Amino acid sequence: MRRMILALLLLLSACSPSALLPTPSPTPPALEGSVDILYPQDGSIIYSEALTLSGTASASNFALKLVAPDEQVIAETTIQTQGDEWTVELIHNYAGEPIEVNILAVPVDATITTEYDIATILLAPLESRPEGTFGSITMPTEGDTVGGEMIQVSGMASGFAENTLSIALIGSDGTTVDSKNIALHNPYQIDDMPWTAELATNGYTGSAEIRIADGQNIISSITVTITAEAG
Numbered sequence: 652m653r654r655m656i657l658a659l660l661l662l663l664s665a666c667s668p669s670a671l672l673p674t675p676s677p678t679p680p681a682l683e684g685s686v687d688i689l690y691p692q693d694g695s696i697i698y699s700e701a702l703t704l705s706g707t708a709s710a711s712n713f714a715l716k717l718v719a720p721d722e723q724v725i726a727e728t729t730i731q732t733q734g735d736e737w738t739v740e741l742i743h744n745y746a747g748e749p750i751e752v753n754i755l756a757v758p759v760d761a762t763i764t765t766e767y768d769i770a771t772i773l774l775a776p777l778e779s780r781p782e783g784t785f786g787s788i789t790m791p792t793e794g795d796t797v798g799g800e801m802i803q804v805s806g807m808a809s810g811f812a813e814n815t816l817s818i819a820l821i822g823s824d825g826t827t828v829d830s831k832n833i834a835l836h837n838p839y840q841i842d843d844m845p846w847t848a849e850l851a852t853n854g855y856t857g858s859a860e861i862r863i864a865d866g867q868n869i870i871s872s873i874t875v876t877i878t879a880e881a882g
Contacts, residue, residue: 687756690703690705691844692836694773696772696807698841698842703739703839704740705739706737707736710758711732714756715739720752725743726742726743728741749774750774751772754771780841783810785808785843787807788861788863788873790806791873797881800852801851804818804850804861805846805848806845808863815832815833816833817832817833818831818832818848819862819864820850821861828851829852831850855877857877859874860872860873860874
């Protein structure tokens with residue numbers, strides 16, 4: 652009789668709600684601090700065999716990985732931070748077809764699966780780079796209507812002397828409405844890097860040309876229409 656009672660108690664214990672609950676998974680460790688990748692920026696096209704990466708961090712250390720679309724790690728390094736800013740040169744030695752890769756800033760602790768930051772760039776072999784100096788205006792585009800006191804302009808640039816790009820807003824009568832020089836972040840000069848700028852309209856309205864130049868050599872230009880009101 653005692654054996655039957657014991658068996659019944661064991662059966663009831665096995666069928667109790669607590670016995671049916673799944674075993675809770677351990678909580679993964681949380682990220683400590685922060686890391687921001689400032690350069691290279693999203694959309695950069697890297698022709699050089701090395702990358703100069705830089706940014707800010709409050710984490711004491713972290714890892715940087717170049718990861719291909721198939722999850723293969725092309726190159727990686729560990730950063731020991733000193734202060735709020737960091738920079739490192741990473742030799743990637745990639746020589747295949749142009750591919751889009753992610754730069755991941757991740758914790759050194761592999762049990763933490765959350766990234767600090769991600770940047771997406773294109774790796775391309777040097778032989779695929781166009782010769783000489785080249786650049787483009789990607790925003791605004793040809794024929795756009797823009798307006799307001801300032802015009803936001805962005806584009807790509809490669810091979811500019813002293814890493815300096817000249818940009819100008821030219822009125823329909825040929826006068827310069829605004830112009831400035833932009834310092835490019837392009838450590839090896841041969842990569843194709845994003846840039847941004849602001850041009851003042853200074854009260855001008857009508858058809859105008861936005862042009863970028865390397866010294867006196869005009870590299871690219873577009874025509875836009877400027878209105879008094881921001882678009």
